[in-house]
Amino acid sequence: MQVPERIRSISPPFMDALIARSKALRRDGADVISLGQGVPGFAPVEAAIDSARQSLSDPATHVYGADAGLLSLRQALSERLKKQSGMKVDPKREMLITAGANYGFLLTLLTLLEPGDKVLLPSPFYFDHETSIRIVGAVPVEVPLREDTGFQLTLADLEPHLKTRPRALVMVSPNNPTGAVYDPREMREIARALASRDVTIITDETYQHFTYEGAEHFSLGSLAEARSHVITIGSFSKTYSLTGWRVGYLISDADYLQQALKVQDSMMVCTPIVSQMAALGALGTPAEELARRREMLAERRRLLIDRLASIQALAWRPTQGAYFALVSVQGCTDSVALARDLLERVHLAVVPGSVFGQTGEGYLRLSYGSVDLDQLDEACRRLAQYFETIRA
Ligand SMILES: Cc1ncc(COP(=O)(O)O)c(C=O)c1O
Numbered sequence: 001m002q003v004p005e006r007i008r009s010i011s012p013p014f015m016d017a018l019i020a021r022s023k024a025l026r027r028d029g030a031d032v033i034s035l036g037q038g039v040p041g042f043a044p045v046e047a048a049i050d051s052a053r054q055s056l057s058d059p060a061t062h063v064y065g066a067d068a069g070l071l072s073l074r075q076a077l078s079e080r081l082k083k084q085s086g087m088k089v090d091p092k093r094e095m096l097i098t099a100g101a102n103y104g105f106l107l108t109l110l111t112l113l114e115p116g117d118k119v120l121l122p123s124p125f126y127f128d129h130e131t132s133i134r135i136v137g138a139v140p141v142e143v144p145l146r147e148d149t150g151f152q153l154t155l156a157d158l159e160p161h162l163k164t165r166p167r168a169l170v171m172v173s174p175n176n177p178t179g180a181v182y183d184p185r186e187m188r189e190i191a192r193a194l195a196s197r198d199v200t201i202i203t204d205e206t207y208q209h210f211t212y213e214g215a216e217h218f219s220l221g222s223l224a225e226a227r228s229h230v231i232t233i234g235s236f237s238k239t240y241s242l243t244g245w246r247v248g249y250l251i252s253d254a255d256y257l258q259q260a261l262k263v264q265d266s267m268m269v270c271t272p273i274v275s276q277m278a279a280l281g282a283l284g285t286p287a288e289e290l291a292r293r294r295e296m297l298a299e300r301r302r303l304l305i306d307r308l309a310s311i312q313a314l315a316w317r318p319t320q321g322a323y324f325a326l327v328s329v330q331g332c333t334d335s336v337a338l339a340r341d342l343l344e345r346v347h348l349a350v351v352p353g354s355v356f357g358q359t360g361e362g363y364l365r366l367s368y369g370s371v372d373l374d375q376l377d378e379a380c381r382r383l384a385q386y387f388e389t390i391r392a
Contacts, residue, residue, distance in 0.1 A: 010131055014355045018339075022349045033371060033379045036349035038176055038324065041370025042241045042293050044278075051281020052245075052274050061277065065270045067261050069097025069249075073280045077249060080283055085208070085219040087232075093254040096264060097279070099271045101206045101235035101248040106132045107267065108202055108231050108250060111260040113138045117167035122153045124326065124356035124363070126176045126204070141166060144359045147328065150319055151178035155189050162193075168200045174207040174217065174321025177356045177365040181211050181321035184218035191226040202231045206248075207322040209239040209290060212298045215320035221251055228253055238369075239290065240282040247271060247279040297323050300368040300376050307380035313387040323369035326353065329387075332362045339364060345390055346382040 015037060022032045055061045068074065074091035081087040089095050098104035105128070113119070115137035121130060123142040133140040141161055145151045153171065169190075173182035194201055201220060208217040221232040235248040250260065264270075301318070304325055308316045313330040332338055335352035342348045342364075353363030368376055 006134055006137055010134055011355075014127070014351070018343070018349055018351070021343060025343070025347060030347045032343070032347045032349060033375050033382070034349040035366040035368065035371065035376075035379055036351055037370065038238075038322075038367050039243055039370050040238050040241050040293070040297070040323070042296075044242050044245075045240045045282050045285040045289065047284045048236075048240055048242055048245070048278040048282040051284075052278035055274055055277035061273045063273075065273050065276070067265045067270055068095065068257075069271055070273070070276045070280065073097055073276050073283075076280055076283045081219070081251075085217065086222040087219050087251070088224070089221075089251050090254070094251055094257055096250045096257055096260055097271045097276055098233075098248045098250050098264075099268055099275075100237060100246040101204060101233050102128050102132075103246070103268070104233045104235075104248045104250045105129060105202070105204065106135065107260060107263050108233065109133060109136045109138065110263045111256065112200060112202075112231070113167060118164055120158060120161055120166045120169040120199075121357070122157070122170070122172075123358065124151070124177050124353065124360035125170070126172055127355050127357075129170050129172075129204070130357065138167075142357055142359065145178070145180075147317060147326075150317060151175065151180040151326070152186065153180075153182055153190070154186050155193055158190065158194075162197060162199070166199055168202055169194060170202050170204065171220070172204045172206075174210055175319075175324075176207065176322055177324050177351070177353070177360065178326045179319030179322045179324045181215040181217065181319070184216075187218060187220055188223065188226075191220055191223060191230065195226060195229040198229070200229050200231060201226075202233065204233045206233070206235040206238055208234065210294060210297060210323060211321045212294075212301055213320055217321070231256065236279045236282055240279075240285065241293075242275075242278060242282060245275040245278050247275045297369065300371070300373060301325075303373055303376055304366070304368050304380070307377070307384075311380070311384050311387055313391070314383065323367055325366045325368065326356075326360070326363050327366055328363050332364075335361055335364060341391075342383075342386055346386045348379055348382045348386070 353360030
């Protein structure tokens with residue numbers, strides 16, 4: 001079948017290959033530990049499952065709903081966002097419930113971009129963002145960030161690229177894969193500067209719930225003056241451990257949202273109602289339960305900081321968000337080969353930095369989301385064994 005080059009040239013999803021090989025090794029009896037996939041590794045919050053279960057006896061669950069999503073969910077979510085990040089959103093005109101943040105991102109690009117438009121992508125980046133930009137025929141422009149500044153994004157990083165007249169900037173905070181939580185003062189400056197050049201900021205806040213050591217998530221959409229140039233994308237996947245239910249949201253000004261609804265209608269009509277009901281239930285989860293989960297992740301993060309410090313070949317400058325450590329590896333020039341070798345020899349699944357863009361080469365991403373403390377401890381023991389005996 002004839003397939004355009006812009007699709008053919010995209011590499012097959014790395015995570016699929018990693019998961020398939022891990023499964024094959026497990027089938028052969030290997031005890032594979034995964035620090036690979038970026039999932040939170042907790043059971044779904046109970047309130048979500050109860051709400052989904054109850055909705056099954058309601059005929060409305062089994063038919064199409066409004067393109068923008070259930071109004072009850074939009075209302076509850078806008079209340080939650082107001083409390084949480086001071087964002088004032090009109091649930092009837094400025095919010096759309098999407099089938100996850102990834103879908104929300106592609107929907108955003110389809111609505112926003114002309115083929116050939118340039119999109120600034122701070123690097124290392126979340127690989128699906130780059131893929132989506134290519135799928136719509138736009139051009140990703142890598143903006144390299146530096147480890148010695150904690151992979152923070154600054155206006156100075158963006159300035160050299162503004163002459164190329166980009167249409168949009170993708171901002172992810174807390175970040176995948178670096179774990180960086182961007183400085184609100186710098187975000188404000190960036191918003192001001194980009195609005196004056198008519199560049200739209202697409203902010204992906206999938207990990208907003210996961211910050212540590214006093215770092216706080218800041219939503220650019222909470223700035224009234226920035227709203228005309230900001231599109232906010234969020235997700236229920238990570239905060240509530242609902243990755244398989246595929247629910248997220250998009251917030252923008254009312255005019256843009258009207259346009260996005262045309263794309264939504266032709267691709268999805270609406271996000272599955274049973275999943276929206278799960279999301280509505282999830283919003284009722286007690287704050288203490290979410291805090292308990294975050295504290296468990298914070299504990300894993302502390303263990304990882306401690307263990308990595310004693311492995312000479314590895315260095316991590318701890319960042320304050322999500323559940324990722326982007327760890328630099330002494331002398332590594334081929335992180336894909338290294339990740340494969342780690343999986344084969346010590347049965348440890350990690351993600352090579354190069355899948356997050358050129359700036360990621362020489363790094364490995366370790367996700368501490370889905371392992372308990374004992375597994376994380378064992379994973380670090382294997383890292384030490386690999387780098388101190390096998391690789392040495
Ligand atoms: C930055 C970022 N955005 C979006 C997603 C996907 O979220 P969802 O499950 O809501 O599509 C991920 C998943 O890893 C992610 O890291």
